[in-house]
Amino acid sequence: MRMLRNLSRRRLRTALTILGITIGIWALVVFGSMANRINDMVGKGSVYFQSGAISVWGGGGDTPKMNPLDLALEDRIKAIPDVDVVVPGVSMYLSDDNASMSMGLPPMITAQPAGLTTGRDTLILRAAAGRLLAASDEGSNVVVLGCDLARQYSKQVGDTITLRGEEFTVVGVLAQTQTQPDNSAMIPFAAEQRLYLTTLPSLVKANLTASNVVTGFQVYPKPGTSPDTITAQIKALSPELGTMTGADFDKLAGSYAAMLNSVLVGIGLISLAVGGLSVVNTMAMSIAERTREIGIKRAIGAGRIRIVREIVAESALIGCIGGTIGLALGALLVTLANEAGRSSGTILFELTAGTAISSVIFSTVLGAIAGFVPALHAARLDPVAALRYE
Amino acid sequence: MTAIANPIGHPARVMADATVATAPLLEGRNLRKTYRLGRRNTVEALRGVDVRIEPGEVVAIMGPSGSGKSTLMHILGLLHAPDRADGAAGGSDGLRPELSFGGRDVVALSDGERTKIRAREMGFVFQDFNLVPTLTALENVLLACDYADRGGRAARSAALEALEMVGLSERAGHRPAELSGGEQQRVAIARALVNRPALVLADEPTGNLDSARTGEVLGLLQRLNREHGQTFVLVTHDQEVGEACDRVIRMRDGLVRDEER
Ligand SMILES: Nc1ncnc2c1ncn2[C@@H]1O[C@H](COP(=O)(O)OP(=O)(O)OP(=O)(O)O)[C@@H](O)[C@H]1O
Ligand SMILES: [Mg+2]
Numbered sequence: 001m002r003m004l005r006n007l008s009r010r011r012l013r014t015a016l017t018i019l020g021i022t023i024g025i026w027a028l029v030v031f032g033s034m035a036n037r038i039n040d041m042v043g044k045g046s047v048y049f050q051s052g053a054i055s056v057w058g059g060g061g062d063t064p065k066m067n068p069l070d071l072a073l074e075d076r077i078k079a080i081p082d083v084d085v086v087v088p089g090v091s092m093y094l095s096d097d098n099a100s101m102s103m104g105l106p107p108m109i110t111a112q113p114a115g116l117t118t119g120r121d122t123l124i125l126r127a128a129a130g131r132l133l134a135a136s137d138e139g140s141n142v143v144v145l146g147c148d149l150a151r152q153y154s155k156q157v158g159d160t161i162t163l164r165g166e167e168f169t170v171v172g173v174l175a176q177t178q179t180q181p182d183n184s185a186m187i188p189f190a191a192e193q194r195l196y197l198t199t200l201p202s203l204v205k206a207n208l209t210a211s212n213v214v215t216g217f218q219v220y221p222k223p224g225t226s227p228d229t230i231t232a233q234i235k236a237l238s239p240e241l242g243t244m245t246g247a248d249f250d251k252l253a254g255s256y257a258a259m260l261n262s263v264l265v266g267i268g269l270i271s272l273a274v275g276g277l278s279v280v281n282t283m284a285m286s287i288a289e290r291t292r293e294i295g296i297k298r299a300i301g302a303g304r305i306r307i308v309r310e311i312v313a314e315s316a317l318i319g320c321i322g323g324t325i326g327l328a329l330g331a332l333l334v335t336l337a338n339e340a341g342r343s344s345g346t347i348l349f350e351l352t353a354g355t356a357i358s359s360v361i362f363s364t365v366l367g368a369i370a371g372f373v374p375a376l377h378a379a380r381l382d383p384v385a386a387l388r389y390e
Numbered sequence: 391m392t393a394i395a396n397p398i399g400h401p402a403r404v405m406a407d408a409t410v411a412t413a414p415l416l417e418g419r420n421l422r423k424t425y426r427l428g429r430r431n432t433v434e435a436l437r438g439v440d441v442r443i444e445p446g447e448v449v450a451i452m453g454p455s456g457s458g459k460s461t462l463m464h465i466l467g468l469l470h471a472p473d474r475a476d477g478a479a480g481g482s483d484g485l486r487p488e489l490s491f492g493g494r495d496v497v498a499l500s501d502g503e504r505t506k507i508r509a510r511e512m513g514f515v516f517q518d519f520n521l522v523p524t525l526t527a528l529e530n531v532l533l534a535c536d537y538a539d540r541g542g543r544a545a546r547s548a549a550l551e552a553l554e555m556v557g558l559s560e561r562a563g564h565r566p567a568e569l570s571g572g573e574q575q576r577v578a579i580a581r582a583l584v585n586r587p588a589l590v591l592a593d594e595p596t597g598n599l600d601s602a603r604t605g606e607v608l609g610l611l612q613r614l615n616r617e618h619g620q621t622f623v624l625v626t627h628d629q630e631v632g633e634a635c636d637r638v639i640r641m642r643d644g645l646v647r648d649e650e651r
Binding site for chain 2: 002005006009292293295296297298299300301302303304306382383384387
């Protein structure tokens with residue numbers, strides 16, 4: 001109560017200081033939520049690789065590509081001693097223009113031979129409406145949509161959707177996975193091969209037949225064997241092949257995510273530091289104004305520790321109020337942005353309880369720290385000099 | 391003597407004992423204070439003062455402006471330490487300063503120990519800025535209880551009683567800005583008295599008051615002195631205040647010029 005009265009003595013100044021902290025915490029909450037979302041996607045991707053699968057693609061390099069490969073490679077990979085299962089797959093972007101400009105996960109069209117189950121998937125897909133694809137779908141134009149895609153195009157089971165120039169009937173919508181399948185359309189294998197071929201330049205296309213083309217393989221090693229010995233043998237088949245294991249993914253995604261996270265959190269922290277400095281400034285000014293009052297308190301028997309405690313508590317309160325408002329505004333923005341983004345399939349933020357709680361605790365502690373130096377100064381004042389202060 | 395060592399509870403007994411044992415409540419010798427403004431520029435505010443204050447006395451310190459009255463009061467009230475005799479801050483003739491309060495040597499106490507004595511055994515009234523502006527009259531009085539580690543219901547009723555003593559019960563919930571100068575001064579007096587300290591030090595407590603208000607405050611102090619046997623040291627310019635006191639210490643140029651009864 002008394003602290004609030006002190007704060008309300010200079011309402012505008014207090015409000016501006018609280019605003020400084022508010023902006024800082026707001027930035028931290030928003031960017032922190034963005035970082036959470038990135039970590040989440042990386043984590044889910046990692047779950048996918050926990051099955052021990054190795055991704056194989058054409059064109060080499062460290063990151064998956066969607067270059068054409070010959071389906072015949074499947075048998076050569078299967079011939080590698082420790083390989084258990086090989087699943088061919090075709091992937092392409094939903095359209096050419098969103099390949100480069102999309103943030104987060106790009107919309108994709110994917111296919112694997114229907115009904116082929118390895119029993120080893122760790123990311124289990126479920127249909128929220130309708131059904132998943134079955135072997136009997138081969139030869140018909142049907143599609144199962146990821147939940148974000150379905151929402152973006154407002155499609156339900158029974159609707160038709162045009163993919164790369166062909167009409168498909170929606171037979172199922174996937175439950176949310178928080179990762180790539182949310183933004184994917186899954187179609188029968190032969191249809192995918194046919195559509196994929198149309199996306200290639202005509203010179204490349206001329207040498208390929210649709211039924212023999214794939215963009216990659218998922219290779220499952222026999223249980224108990226190290227993926228690394230297999231990747232070496234796969235690469236030995238052709239220098240054109242690129243591979244990624246779970247460990248590779250973690251390293252790659254982890255380093256991207258870590259860099260992005262530190263940039264995001266860094267931005268938040270810088271704005272918070274500015275807010276913190278404004279608390280230091282406010283408390284220093286407010287203490288200068290209250291010099292005589294502090295002199296009186298000291299003269300009639302307030303100890304130094306007590307003076308420090310009062311001032312630190314007051315600035316912690318500023319931090320706490322600013323933090324709470326910042327969190328509220330941040331949560332509002334994150335929620336609105338996610339709602340808006342949901343329809344276009346890009347969910348950028350995830351505000352966790354941890355981020356929320358720690359941001360308020362952080363701002364409170366920051367306020368306390370910011371008040372500490374002015375508080376020490378006040379406690380060291382000579383009471384007589386303070387009383388005489390004009 | 392035991393009562394002096396713990397003078398908060400029974401000031402009346404302090405006085406009764408003192409008349410028998412004549413132990414001073416406060417005694418200072420060779421008190422000096424030199425303010426250093428620059429390398430060469432120093433002000434000798436006190437140049438070797440001896441004072442002795444008996445329990446239950448009402449003493450006025452008078453003298454022209456700049457004669458060192460406030461400086462002396464700050465030293466007696468443990469707000470400042472007297473200069474050491476080693477010459478570091480002025481004491482040139484090498485006489486060690488001595489200061490005792492209630493029989494204890496207080497020259498070398500730490501800031502924390504001085505603060506504790508101020509909180510529990512002394513009351514202060516200053517000339518113009520006395521009250522914390524954001525707090526009500528009652529809360530200002532309660533501050534003193536708080537610093538003396540008294541809390542709860544007992545402190546609250548003591549604070550209300552102190553306000554009643556100075557005739558301000560009605561104003562307990564008012565902030566200083568809503569009180570007249572005289573009323574503010576009386577709140578400060580209530581605060582100085584709420585812990586029933588052995589010694590009340592006041593620097594120009596009536597300096598900002600007209601003569602009617604001065605008489606009021608003075609009458610109050612005398613009544614409290616009579617009823618509770620508290621010791622008062624008042625710094626004042628006002629001849630009327632001086633005459634109402636048991637004794638006047640007259641200062642000039644940092645020295646005690648004479649004392650009169
Ligand atoms: N903090 C200080 N720094 C420098 N000089 C000071 C300080 N405080 C007091 N003095 C000087 O010490 C001398 C004594 O001051 P003091 O305040 O004790 O006088 P006083 O008798 O209370 O005067 P007044 O009646 O005007 O209040 C004065 O010359 C004053 O200028
Ligand atoms: Mg003075």
